[in-house]
Amino acid sequence: MELIDWIVLIGTLLFIVGYGYWRTKGSKNVSDYVLGGKEAQWWTVGLSVMATQASAITFLSTPGQAFHDGMGFVQFYFGLPLAMVIICIVFIPIYHRLKVYTAYQFLEKRFDRKTRSLAAILFLIQRGLAAGITIYAPSIILSAVLGWDLKTLNIIIGILVIIYTVSGGTKAVNVTQKQQMFVIMTGMFAAFFLVLSYLPDDISFGKAMKIAGANDKLNILDFSLDTKSRYTFWSGITGGLFLALAYFGTDQSQVQRYLSGKSVRESQLGLVFNGLFKVPMQFFILLVGVMVFVFYQYNHSPLNFNPSAVEAVEQSEYAEEYHQLEIQHLALEKQKKMAQEHFSAVLDVKDYNLIMAAKRNIKDINIKERERRKEVSALIEKVDEDLETNDKDYVFIHFILNNIPTGLMGLLLAVIFSAAMSSTASELNALGTITTIDLFRRAKKEERNDKYYLNATRWFTLGWGIIAILFANFASLLDNLIQLVNIIGSIFYGNVLGIFLIAFFIKFIRGNAVFLSAIITQFIVILIYYFAIYRYGDGNEKLGYLWLNFIGCAMVILIAIIFETINRTTNAIKR
Known part of the structure; x- marks a missing residue:
C-alpha cells in the first residue's frame, strides 16, 4: 500500500x-x-x-x-x-x-x-x-x-x-x-x-x-x-x-x-x-x-485465492505437484480466454447453433478448471487439515x-x-x-x-x-463467513421467533409450557444441525440450514401447544 x-x-x-x-x-x-x-x-x-x-x-x-x-x-x-x-x-x-x-x-x-x-x-x-x-x-x-x-x-x-x-x-x-x-x-x-x-x-x-x-x-x-x-x-x-x-x-x-x-x-x-x-x-x-x-476470464487467477494456504503448499513436499497443477491451470486459462473471445464474437453473429457450441466449450473448460482447484484443495488438506481450502472469502480482497x-x-x-x-x-x-x-x-x-x-x-x-x-x-x-454467521443465527433464531409468535398470537399458552418447549426445541435443533448438516460438510449436507429457522419455530409452537393441552387436561381431571 x-x-x-x-x-x-x-x-x-x-x-x-x-x-x-x-x-x-x-x-x-x-x-x-x-x-x-x-x-x-x-x-x-x-x-x-x-x-x-x-x-x-x-x-x-x-x-x-x-x-x-x-x-x-x-x-x-x-x-x-x-x-x-x-x-x-x-x-x-x-x-x-x-x-x-x-x-x-x-x-x-x-x-x-x-x-x-x-x-x-x-x-x-x-x-x-x-x-x-x-x-x-x-x-x-x-x-x-x-x-x-x-x-x-x-x-x-x-x-x-x-x-x-x-x-x-x-x-x-x-x-x-x-x-x-x-x-x-x-x-x-x-x-x-x-x-x-x-x-x-x-x-x-x-x-x-x-x-x-x-x-x-x-x-x-x-x-x-x-x-x-x-x-x-x-x-x-x-x-x-x-x-x-x-x-x-x-x-x-x-x-x-x-x-x-x-x-x-x-x-x-x-x-x-x-x-x-x-x-x-x-x-x-x-x-x-x-x-x-x-x-x-481474461486475466490470470490463482488456483486458490487464500495466500496462506498456497504458501504452505509451496513450502511442503507437495510443491512439485502444485507447480504441475499451476502449469495445467495456465494452459487452461489460455484456452478459456480464447473460448470467451470466440463466444463474444459469435454473439455478434447471432447464430444460435454457434452460440450454443461456444457455451458448451466454455463449460467444458470450466469443469476442467474446477477439477484443478479441487486437486489443489486436496493438496492443502494433505499439508495441514486445519488450513482453509474454501477460498470464497479471499476472492474480492x-x-x-x-x-x-x-x-x-x-x-x-x-x-x-x-x-x-x-x-x-x-x-x-x-x-x-x-x-x-x-x-x-x-x-x-x-x-x-x-x-x-x-x-x-x-x-x-x-x-x-x-x-x-x-x-x-x-x-x-470453518466455512464461507457469510454462511457461518447465518448458520449460527439459524440454530437459535427459529426457537426465539416461535416464542414471540406464541406470545403475540396464541393467547392460551402460558409460561411453563413455552419455557420447557423452548429448551427441548433448542436441544433438538442442535441435534438436527449436527446430524443433518455439520457432519456431512459443505455442499454434502442432508438439509439446507435455512430450514432450521422454520423447523425451530414450528417445533417450539407445536410442543408448547401439546404441553399446555396436557397441563390443562390434567388440571381439569384433578378438579
Whole structure:
C-alpha cells in the first residue's frame, strides 16, 4: 500500500470514531443511552438497520460467493420484504406501546421472568459468537493478504468500536452508521465500475452479463423442492422469511435500532426502507462478484485465492505437484480466454447453433478448471487439515489488492473496516443492554438509581467488547463467513421467533409450557444441525440450514401447544 492509501484508510476510520464520540458523549440516563433519546428519524433508522446487517462479512464473502456459485444466494433474502411488513404491523406497535427497552421485556409481561431470561440468554450466546466473527472475518483475510498480525488487527477493530459504543450507546451507533454506509456504498460502486473498465474494449456490460450467463453465474431462481439445496426460491421465502422475522423482530441488535425511532411511524418507515433496498443492495454486491468472475476470464487467477494456504503448499513436499497443477491451470486459462473471445464474437453473429457450441466449450473448460482447484484443495488438506481450502472469502480482497489503483485501495479497505465496525457496534450495544436490563437488573433485589444502571450498561458493553476480541483471537475459519454467521443465527433464531409468535398470537399458552418447549426445541435443533448438516460438510449436507429457522419455530409452537393441552387436561381431571 502507498502513503495515500494509508492516509485515506486511517483518516476515514479516525473521522468515524471521532465524530461518533464527539456527537454522542455524555448520555444522562439509561433511556438516552439504550434508546438514543428516541430521536432517530426514519432514514437514520433505515440506514442503521441496513448497516447492522451489512457487516464486513457481507462485502468480503458475498462477491466470492457469486464468483464461485453465481447469483443464487440472493434467494436467501426473498423473505425479507414480507418480514418487514409483518414486523411493522405486529412487532413495532406492541414494543412502542409497552415502552420496552428490549424485546425480551415483552416476554416477561406475557409469560414470566424465566421465559424472558431464557430468550435473553439464547440471544447472548448466538450474538456473542457473531460479534467475535464480525471482528475476526476482516482480520483473518487482511492478515493473510497484507501480512499483518491477526491478533493485532482483531484488537484494533475491537478497540475502535468500543471507544464510541461505550461512550455514546445507541445514538453513537446510529450516528456513525450513516457515515459508514456512505463509505461502504461509495467503495462498492467504485469497485463495480472499475471492474467494468478493466474488461477488454469490445466487452460491454451487456456482453459481460452474457458471458456470466454462459458460465451459469446468473441462475438466480431455483424452484426445485430439494431441501438439501441451501438456496432455493422456497427456502428463501420460508426459511429466509422466518430467519428475517427472528433477526429483525427479536434480535436486540436490530430491535434496538428501530426502538430508537421518534415514533411508531418513523420506525415503520425505517424498516420499509430496509425492505425496499436490502434485496437490491445484495443483488448489486453479488453482481460485483459476477463481474470479478468475468474479469478473471481474461486475466490470470490463482488456483486458490487464500495466500496462506498456497504458501504452505509451496513450502511442503507437495510443491512439485502444485507447480504441475499451476502449469495445467495456465494452459487452461489460455484456452478459456480464447473460448470467451470466440463466444463474444459469435454473439455478434447471432447464430444460435454457434452460440450454443461456444457455451458448451466454455463449460467444458470450466469443469476442467474446477477439477484443478479441487486437486489443489486436496493438496492443502494433505499439508495441514486445519488450513482453509474454501477460498470464497479471499476472492474480492485478492482483486482489490492486485488491481485497484492507489488511493482507491485505501477507500476499499476502509469499507471493510467500516462494515466490521458498524455491525460489531450494534452487537456490543445490544449485548450490553440485554445483560443489564434483562439479567443484571432483574437479579438485583434492591432498586438502584438510573445512573447506576447507565454505568452498568457501559461496563457490560466494554466487557462484551473484550469477550468479542478474545473470541476473534481464538476463532477458526470453518466455512464461507457469510454462511457461518447465518448458520449460527439459524440454530437459535427459529426457537426465539416461535416464542414471540406464541406470545403475540396464541393467547392460551402460558409460561411453563413455552419455557420447557423452548429448551427441548433448542436441544433438538442442535441435534438436527449436527446430524443433518455439520457432519456431512459443505455442499454434502442432508438439509439446507435455512430450514432450521422454520423447523425451530414450528417445533417450539407445536410442543408448547401439546404441553399446555396436557397441563390443562390434567388440571381439569384433578378438579
